[in-house]
Amino acid sequence: MTAPALRVESLSVSFGSLHALREVSWECSGGEILGLIGPNGAGKSTCLEAATNMVNRRGRVFLNGADITALPTWELAPRGLRRAFQQNAFFGELSVLENMTGMLIRSQGTSLFSSICTPWVEAARRRASEQRAVEILERFSISRQYHDIHPGKIPYGVQRLLSVALAYADGAQILLLDEPAAGLGGEDIEQLAILLRDLRQEGLALVLIEHHMDLVMAVADRIVVLNQGSVLFTGRPDEVRSDARVVDAYLGGVQ
Numbered sequence: 001m002t003a004p005a006l007r008v009e010s011l012s013v014s015f016g017s018l019h020a021l022r023e024v025s026w027e028c029s030g031g032e033i034l035g036l037i038g039p040n041g042a043g044k045s046t047c048l049e050a051a052t053n054m055v056n057r058r059g060r061v062f063l064n065g066a067d068i069t070a071l072p073t074w075e076l077a078p079r080g081l082r083r084a085f086q087q088n089a090f091f092g093e094l095s096v097l098e099n100m101t102g103m104l105i106r107s108q109g110t111s112l113f114s115s116i117c118t119p120w121v122e123a124a125r126r127r128a129s130e131q132r133a134v135e136i137l138e139r140f141s142i143s144r145q146y147h148d149i150h151p152g153k154i155p156y157g158v159q160r161l162l163s164v165a166l167a168y169a170d171g172a173q174i175l176l177l178d179e180p181a182a183g184l185g186g187e188d189i190e191q192l193a194i195l196l197r198d199l200r201q202e203g204l205a206l207v208l209i210e211h212h213m214d215l216v217m218a219v220a221d222r223i224v225v226l227n228q229g230s231v232l233f234t235g236r237p238d239e240v241r242s243d244a245r246v247v248d249a250y251l252g253g254v255q
């Protein structure tokens with residue numbers, strides 16, 4: 001049996017006297033969307049911080065069965081574990097296309113020697129990256145009319161898609177998405193749902209934090225419900241909807 005793409009085991013995080021996470025475990029496989037839901041302050045974002053070693057934590061994290069608990073955050077993206085944050089973070093002075101191209105060039109790495117001694121090779125690499133950036137943007141439904149504009153000037157729904165596209169870049173295996181639908185309306189949410197299903201179809205493992213219950217219930221294969229730092233329930237969307245404890249702790253307030 002293949003190991004899950006990402007597995008977190010007994011993650012615990014404390015901020016002073018606050019226990020933000022207590023012994024939280026979940027896993028997500030390739031071709032699966034795992035929803036992480038729960039009330040404000042339940043520990044959802046802290047879960048992603050802990051999974052990516054951005055916060056002091058106890059517990060273990062496995063990537064395709066390999067223990068990556070001790071790996072620093074910056075070593076995770078090259079291994080295919082990527083995260084898109086709650087707040088959009090772009091280079092505001094660069095165009096949408098330059099943001100995407102820059103992300104691809106950065107993920108490939110470039111040596112000073114090569115830049116100085118073989119500038120024609122670098123120029124060819126840059127052209128190839130730009131071409132690939134156009135393909136990725138279009139794959140994420142970010143049409144050419146937006147490519148030469150600063151990210152702050154494009155519609156908010158497209159900005160959220162750009163956040164996911166930048167996290168995806170090239171070679172993502174696991175995408176951790178923190179409220180990608182925050183601030184989006186009906187049509188944009190539909191567009192996002194289509195994209196998430198496409199990425200799942202492609203074989204990615206997707207961990208989705210969301211307060212938009214319609215979106216989570218429509219796309220997630222399994223859902224982990226967090227409450228006060230602990231796992232309250234794990235199950236399929238229909239099971240989550242009908243669990244009295246979940247309705248009581250969370251869904252009663254958002255449905």
Ligand SMILES: Nc1ncnc2c1ncn2[C@@H]1O[C@H](COP(=O)(O)OP(=O)(O)OP(=O)(O)O)[C@@H](O)[C@H]1O
Pocket residue numbers: 015018020038039040041042043044045046047
């Ligand atoms: N860096 C920090 N320092 C101190 N407390 C923190 C820190 N980060 C998070 N917390 C606290 O930990 C708890 C869990 O926060 P977290 O952001 O993980 O919740 P969440 O479920 O993502 O909430 P939301 O849905 O509002 O984003 C909250 O009480 C929060 O105030």
